[in-house]
Amino acid sequence: xxxxxxxxxxxxxxxxxxxxxxxxVAGARAGGGCHALLLNPKGHIVSDLQLLIGDDSxxxxxxxxxxxxxxxxLNRYAIMDDFxxxxxxxxxxxxxxGPKAAELLQKAGVAIPxxxxxxxxxxxHQVTYADREGWLAKVPGWGTLSLRVVLPKxxxxxxxxxxxxxGAVSMDAAAAEALRxxxxxxxxxxxxxxxxxxxELGLDxxxxxxxxCYLGQEPIVRIRDRGHVNWRVARLRFSLGGPSVVPGNxxxxxxxxxxxxxxxxxxxxxxxxxxxxxxxxxxxxxTVPPGRVRLLTEAGVVDxxxxxxx
Numbered sequence: 001x002x003x004x005x006x007x008x009x010x011x012x013x014x015x016x017x018x019x020x021x022x023x024x025v026a027g028a029r030a031g032g033g034c035h036a037l038l039l040n041p042k043g044h045i046v047s048d049l050q051l052l053i054g055d056d057s058x059x060x061x062x063x064x065x066x067x068x069x070x071x072x073x074l075n076r077y078a079i080m081d082d083f084x085x086x087x088x089x090x091x092x093x094x095x096x097x098g099p100k101a102a103e104l105l106q107k108a109g110v111a112i113p114x115x116x117x118x119x120x121x122x123x124x125h126q127v128t129y130a131d132r133e134g135w136l137a138k139v140p141g142w143g144t145l146s147l148r149v150v151l152p153k154x155x156x157x158x159x160x161x162x163x164x165x166x167g168a169v170s171m172d173a174a175a176a177e178a179l180r181x182x183x184x185x186x187x188x189x190x191x192x193x194x195x196x197x198x199x200e201l202g203l204d205x206x207x208x209x210x211x212x213c214y215l216g217q218e219p220i221v222r223i224r225d226r227g228h229v230n231w232r233v234a235r236l237r238f239s240l241g242g243p244s245v246v247p248g249n250x251x252x253x254x255x256x257x258x259x260x261x262x263x264x265x266x267x268x269x270x271x272x273x274x275x276x277x278x279x280x281x282x283x284x285x286x287t288v289p290p291g292r293v294r295l296l297t298e299a300g301v302v303d304x305x306x307x308x309x310x
Contacts, residue, residue, distance in 0.1 A: 001095045004067025005088035005150065008058035008074070012081040017058060020077055020215055021049065022198070024208035028053045031115075033122030033137075035206040037198055038073060039216025043223070044194050046073060048206070052124045052137055059124075059135070060085070061093070061148075063188035077215070091134075092156035094149045096168065097142045097179070105136075105147065108162035112136060117145075130155040143183035143310075178266040182279045184235045184310065190247075191233055191263050191281055199223055200231045200283075202309075229286060231260070235307040236280040236293070240267065243299035245278055250296040251304075253288045260284040262295065280304070 008017065018025040023036025033052040037045050047070040052059040062070045071085040078084070096105060102117045109129065116123050116138050124137035127149070134151035151159060164170065171179070186192050186201055198207060198220065209224060223229060238245060245265050253259040264281040290308040294301050 001093045002064035003061050003093045004064055005091055006060040006062060006067055006071050006085050007088050008060060008085050010083035012083050013058050016078055016081040016083045022207045022214055024211065025051060030055050031124065037206045038070065041216055043197055043216040043219030045192055045198060048188055048192060050139065052122060090152060091150050092153045094156055096147045098144055101145045101147045104163055104166050104168045107166035108159060130158045141185045142179055178268045178279060181264045181266040181281055182268050186233060197223055200229045201233050231283050232286055234282055234284040236282055236304050237307060238278040238295060238302050238304035240276055240278050242302050243297040245295055245297055245302055251282055251284060251293050252296055253293040255288050256285050259288045259293060
C-alpha cells in the first residue's frame, strides 16, 4: 500500500500529539487509535495521519512520500516536549480487504484476535509471522472489512505467497484505484489538497471539536460556526462507451452551471452480471443535490449521476 510509517516515542507523546493535531489523540485507548490531521495556521491540511496507540509508542500511517516531512514537522513543534518522531524503514504495509479478509489471513497463518475483527476502526494488535514481529490493524475505508498487516519485507513476501495459496486475489493498481474511487476514499494530493479545508472533504472524523487549542483550530472553528461549507467531495457514476472522461472535467447541473470538477476517474469492472461502469470523485458545489449532472469533456457531454452520501 502507498503508506509511510512513523514511530512517535517519548513520555509526552500523547499530550503533545493531542495538542498539535486535530483529532482526539488523548481519547484513544492503547490498542486503539484515531484519525487526525496536521494543519497549518490557516487550517489547510499538511498531512493526514492514522494513529495507532501502543503501550510505549504511537504508530502513525501517513500517505506515501510524506513520512519524512511529517516526522520533521512534528519534531519541529516539539520544542519543550519529550517526543521524537522517526520514519520507519524496512517494513511493508499490506492491505487485505473484503468480507473474507480475516478468514484468509487465518488460513495463511496469521493469528487474529477476535477483538480486532469485532472492534472498531483503529483496533490493532501485535502479530508474529515467519519469526518476525509486526502488527495488524483494522482501518476504515474501501466499503468493506479492511485490514492492514505491517511486517519486515521478507516476512511480508512470505505472507503474500501464503495468502495467494489460501485463495486471496492480488489487486492490480487499476482495480485498487477503482475500488478507492467507488467507495469514496480520498487520496492525498488528489482530493486532499492544500487549498481545501477538512470539512469540504468530509474529514470531520479527524477533527475533535470539543478539545482545546491545536494548530489551525481558529479557521476550523470559524467555518463550523458559519454552519456550512460551499463545496463537498461527492461520488459520481457514468456509463462507458462515450467521450473519454478524465480528472479536471467540469461538472454542470441544472441547479448550478458551474457545479464543480472531477478529481479522480476510474472504471469499475463488471460485477455480478452488471456491466462495467465509470466511477469518479469530484468537488461539487453544496447547492447541487444528488441526481443527474453533465460532465463537460473535450469530446462532448457525458451524462452522470451524483450519488448520495453513504
